[in-house]
């Protein structure tokens with residue numbers, strides 16, 4: 001069976017590989033490229049833990065046909081930290097106990113990153129809306145919402 | 161194994177469709193099928209043509225390309241009257257992917273955006289250039305040949321158009337039902353009302369008896385009484401994990417009343 005070539009940038013690095021017909025982006029990232037940061041939860045769009053950014057916007061990688069990302073820019077949680085230097089979202093999630101089992105965390109972080117890039121000063125309601133496609137079975141959401149609001153405050157403080 | 165065929169234009173894609181093919185919109189429904197081993201199709205057909213995603217005004221009507229996403233509708237100034245409808249489809253990631261074209265085919269309980277288009281008397285343009293009223297399109301969609309190129313609507317005035325999605329989980333949750341109404345008025349009285357229900361039948365459906373009962377009445381508790389009493393005539397809701405058909409029929413007039421009178425919180 002013929003494979004299709006696909007090229008994109010992943011966290012800033014040029015990436016090229018061959019995919020099977022019907023392969024989704026999540027499998028392609030995890031098995032093809034070896035970026036294990038986006039997780040598989042449901043494979044049907046419900047849980048959000050596979051959320052990645054495509055050209056800065058959140059998408060469900062399990063429902064994205066891999067070859068449609070040709071030429072586009074993909075960001076995953078794997079690219080958030082700079083070596084041991086965590087991204088502010090990651091650090092503040094840790095400080096606020098925004099992760100318990102951690103399975104939802106990669107999706108939460110990417111949804112939050114997309115929100116803060118567009119809206120550096122979100123209301124609590126806007127945060128709730130931004131993560132409304134992401135299910136967390138552990139935290140009860142409050143620590144996650146607090147963490148995103150706190151990160152927004154810190155990032156604004158740094159710019160000012 | 162699946163084959164994916166990519167074309168430059170919609171016409172080419174339409175020519176390549178077979179009974180074993182599915183045309184790819186945003187893929188939120190198709191890829192679910194792929195991931196779960198749906199064997200009803202062997203080929204995915206897609207187009208690269210970005211113009212399928214355009215939203216524009218054309219001789220007094222707003223034309224929305226079949227490939228426009230819910231997020232595109234929320235962002236475009238031409239479709240500001242539909243932004244609140246698009247915002248109620250899934251979460252942010254779904255809205256970046258879900259297309260208007262795909263919503264036209266989405267099975268129960270989906271099709272919230274299509275419900276709004278039905279109340280607005282939208283017209284559906286196919287890849288061969290032919291146009292048809294959305295109501296005819298919906299009743300024949302399962303056997304449709306060809307692809308959808310765009311839909312067009314005229315912009316409703318002020319508060320003539322209203323939409324409400326009834327769901328159990330906020331802010332994101334699948335519809336128990338959605339209701340869209342278009343209430344043009346003449347001299348204060350309703351004339352040619354449109355009422356559409358989503359998740360109350362195999363496709364979004366119009367409540368025609370209720371529409372007729374609104375003809376010439378004032379938009380107040382007394383004026384809408386008759387319409388509420390026939391609200392579910394012609395609808396055929398089903399049981400699902402969210403609600404039984406019985407429950408849907410019972411609460412439909414309550415929600416319709418709230419939409420018509422602008423009462424209650426979502």
Ligand SMILES: Cc1cc2nc3c(=O)[nH]c(=O)nc-3n(C[C@H](O)[C@H](O)[C@H](O)COP(=O)(O)OP(=O)(O)OC[C@H]3O[C@@H](n4cnc5c(N)ncnc54)[C@H](O)[C@@H]3O)c2cc1C
Pocket residue numbers: 044045046182183184185186187188189190191226227248249250251254257258259260261262263264265266269270271272273306307308309333334335
């Ligand atoms: C987590 C989640 C939440 C959701 N919430 C909602 C919701 O709140 N409300 C709602 O209405 N829906 C919801 N959906 C369902 C779905 O996302 C939407 O209905 C969406 O609009 C479908 O569009 P798509 O482009 O993704 O469809 P696709 O999966 O690409 O296609 C769906 C069907 O339409 C056909 N099709 C697509 N475009 C065309 C065209 N131009 N011409 C001919 N045929 C075409 C395809 O062949 C396929 O059969 C949800 C889905 C998920 C995963």
Ligand code: FES
Pocket residue numbers: 039040041042043044045046047048049050051060061062063
């Ligand atoms: S794995 Fe993609 S939404 Fe659950």
Ligand code: FES
Pocket residue numbers: 098099100101102103104105135136137138139
């Ligand atoms: S921390 Fe366990 S699912 Fe969110």
